[in-house]
Amino acid sequence: MEKYENLPAADAALDITDAVCPITFVRAKAALEEMEAGAVLALRMNDGEPVQNVPRSVKEEGHRILKLADNEDGTYTLFVRKVEEA
Amino acid sequence: MVAPEESMKIIVGGKFKDYPEGLRLSALIRQENVETPEYVTVALNDDFVEAAAFDEIALKEGDSVEFLYFMGGGGE
Amino acid sequence: MSFSNEQLERYSRHIILKEIGIKGQKKLSAASVLIIGAGGLGAPAALYLAAAGVGRIGIADADRVDLSNLQRQIIHGTNDLGKEKAESAAESMRAVNPETRVETHVCFVSAANIGALIAGYDFVLDGTDNFPAKFLINDACVLAKKPFSHAGIIRFRGQLMTYVPGAGPCYRCAFKEPPPPDAVPTCSQAGVVGAMAGVIGSLQAMEAVKYFTGAGELLTGALLTYDALAQEFRKIRLPRREACGVCGSNPTITAPFDYPGAVCEVAP
Numbered sequence: 425m426e427k428y429e430n431l432p433a434a435d436a437a438l439d440i441t442d443a444v445c446p447i448t449f450v451r452a453k454a455a456l457e458e459m460e461a462g463a464v465l466a467l468r469m470n471d472g473e474p475v476q477n478v479p480r481s482v483k484e485e486g487h488r489i490l491k492l493a494d495n496e497d498g499t500y501t502l503f504v505r506k507v508e509e510a
Numbered sequence: 511m512v513a514p515e516e517s518m519k520i521i522v523g524g525k526f527k528d529y530p531e532g533l534r535l536s537a538l539i540r541q542e543n544v545e546t547p548e549y550v551t552v553a554l555n556d557d558f559v560e561a562a563a564f565d566e567i568a569l570k571e572g573d574s575v576e577f578l579y580f581m582g583g584g585g586e
Numbered sequence: 587m588s589f590s591n592e593q594l595e596r597y598s599r600h601i602i603l604k605e606i607g608i609k610g611q612k613k614l615s616a617a618s619v620l621i622i623g624a625g626g627l628g629a630p631a632a633l634y635l636a637a638a639g640v641g642r643i644g645i646a647d648a649d650r651v652d653l654s655n656l657q658r659q660i661i662h663g664t665n666d667l668g669k670e671k672a673e674s675a676a677e678s679m680r681a682v683n684p685e686t687r688v689e690t691h692v693c694f695v696s697a698a699n700i701g702a703l704i705a706g707y708d709f710v711l712d713g714t715d716n717f718p719a720k721f722l723i724n725d726a727c728v729l730a731k732k733p734f735s736h737a738g739i740i741r742f743r744g745q746l747m748t749y750v751p752g753a754g755p756c757y758r759c760a761f762k763e764p765p766p767p768d769a770v771p772t773c774s775q776a777g778v779v780g781a782m783a784g785v786i787g788s789l790q791a792m793e794a795v796k797y798f799t800g801a802g803e804l805l806t807g808a809l810l811t812y813d814a815l816a817q818e819f820r821k822i823r824l825p826r827r828e829a830c831g832v833c834g835s836n837p838t839i840t841a842p843f844d845y846p847g848a849v850c851e852v853a854p
Contacts, residue, residue, distance in 0.1 A: 450598040451591065457608040458588060485604065524820055549765045556823050558760070576822050578809060580765055581738025581745050582717050583773030584627040584783065 432490045432503045434466035435459065440478070441470050441499055448474045449481045452504075456487060461508035464490065468501045475500045518571040529569065536564040544577055551578035587612070593685070597639050603801075610799035611639060615685075617798045618642040620707035622695055622723060624675040625649075626773070626783030627737050627790060628713030629661035634791035636679035636686045640798075643679065644707055646691035647671040658780030695719060697842045700726040709797055710734035711790050715772065717764035718845035724749070724757040726842040728832045733797060735790040735805075739778050740771065742814040744786035747805050747824065748793045754807030759827040759834075764845055782814060 438455045440448045452467055459465060469478055475492070482504050483489055490503040516531040522542060529538065535554070539547050552559045553576040559567060569575070589597070589608070600606045600614075617640050621628045624647040635643055651659075651666045651674050659671075666674040672690035679688045693699060695714075700722060704710050710732055712723045720736065727734040727749060736757045737746035749756050768775075789810065796802050809822045832839040 446598050446602055447591075447595055450594050450601045453601060454589060454594055454608050481602075546765075546770055549770055551760050551762070553822070553825065556825050558825060558827055578760055578822070579743075579745075580717065580761060580770045581740045581743065582715065582720070582770060583739045583776075583778055584623065584625060584713050584715050584737055584786070 430491075431493055431501075432464055432505075434503060435463040437466040437468070439468045440474065441468055443474075445473055445477060448478050452478060452482060453485065456482070456485075456504065456506050459506045461506055463506050465504045465506065466501050467504060468495070468499055471498050471500060475502075478502065518569070520569055520572065521574040523576060531571070532568045534565060535559065535567040535569060535575070538569060538575065539564065539577075542577070545579065549580055552576070553578065587615075593639075596683075596685075600638065605801035606795075606799050610801065613798045613800075614639050614795065615641045617709070617794075618644070618707045619709045619711060619794055620644040620646065620704055621711045621713055622646045622703075622719070623713035623715065624659070624661065624671040625655065625713055625715060626658040626739065626778065626780075627787035628675070628711070629659045630784050630787035631711050631713060631791040631794075632675050632679055633661055633682060634788060635794060636683045636688070638791070638795055639683065640686060640794070642687040642689065642707075644689040644691055644703070645672050645675050645679075646693060646695060646703060647675070648692055648694045658778065658783040660780075660784065695722060697722065697726075697844045700842050701730065704730055704732050708733075709794050711794060712736045713787065713790070715774075717770075720757065721761075721764050721845060722842055725832050725839055728756050728758075729840070729842065735793045737786045737790050739782045739786050740773060741776055742779055742782065743812065744782050744814075745809055745811040746786055746789055746793070747809045748797070750797070750804060750806050753804075755824045755826040756830065756833045758832050759830045760809065760824055762827075762831070779814060782812075785812060785814075 440451050479489055479502055486507050488505040488507055490505055493501045517528045518531045519526050544550050555574050597611045600611050601608055619635055619640055621632050624645050649671045651662045651669050651671055661675045661678045670692050672692050676688040676690050710727055714720055731751040733750045735748050807824050809824050811820045828834050
């Protein structure tokens with residue numbers, strides 16, 4: 425259980441496990457845009473292509489990646505802190 | 511036509527060209543075979559030149575001349 | 587307002603772009619464009635702007651679709667022959683994107699109606715085929731402080747520029763007065779490659795998208811010319827003309843006016 429205690433506190437959550445590229449990132453980008461600067465988004469995504477691309481794209485937008493947690497069910501949760509005017 | 515004593519490089523429509531020094535703008539318009547020359551807009555070194563001055567202006571080394579043409583199509 | 591998942595998908599390729607993103611897409615949704623002329627230039631511009639999710643698009647044209655139009659006016663199809671161009675264009679635009687509100691104006695622009703027409707829109711796109719109309723649109727937009735895109739095409743050549751109030755010259759700065767009727771060839775007399783309308787009309791749509799989203803630099807103070815035979819684009823710097831009749835320091839034109847022969851270009 426220890427790894428769950430280390431997870432950052434999230435202000436909002438979004439599940440993009442039902443989407444494929446590029447909609448995964450588009451929905452993440454839309455969610456981040458509606459949040460306050462400094463707020464944390466917990467983004468649940470599938471292993472494979474999403475986990476390879478979405479963190480990189482989010483980072484390229486200037487947001488801060490806090491943690492990528494393996495949910496051990498074929499999905500990951502990415503914790504992102506929104507940076508304003510990225 | 512007498513061979514020019516001196517030639518100069520000017521830029522016409524973005525391209526370097528050799529012409530005799532002191533060439534009048536009106537002569538350049540003829541030599542460049544400008545289409546419908548009576549309706550062309552001329553910009554010399556990023557300033558518009560009035561048509562009345564075409565005969566008076568002598569071009570100098572390094573001058574940049576642009577011809578702007580009417581293009582009326584697009585709808586119909 | 588936030589986008590639905592369907593909208594996020596429709597506009598995903600814009601939203602991914604850093605220069606547009608959700609913010610830029612919302613600006614497009616809130617934007618309105620008047621396209622004057624549903625012909626060669628207006629056709630691709632109208633389709634791209636509708637597809638781009640511009641919230642409201644007006645399309646003004648009094649003509650009907652003719653067989654000789656179809657070589658370049660890709661917004662109309664063979665089944666549209668005889669239909670009002672504005673209506674035919676609106677059908678195609680709605681088919682591309684039902685979210686865009688399309689308003690049709692079945693009329694030629696004139697000094698009498700242009701003020702009211704452009705007042706209802708944020709940006710104007712000149713897709714007309716004759717000089718009197720082009721000067722009328724320029725004057726009306728300058729006087730109303732309305733940004734607009736000017737363009738013209740002929741044979742294998744095309745050009746465009748963008749006017750934004752307070753930033754750079756207007757069309758009249760460069761071209762002063764329309765040439766006398768028939769002094770300069772038009773497309774119906776001289777011909778034009780269909781794809782030329784596609785290139786230049788699409789560039790006009792690009793200017794509108796950039797104007798609304800603030801991405802990059804507009805063609806203000808510049809004339810972009812395209813020579814298809816040489817396959818060459820050139821961006822020519824355009825100065826302002828202090829003595830310009832409409833935007834100069836002592837303007838003589840204080841209201842839009844019609845030049846005679848505004849509708850003489852229609853092929854027999």
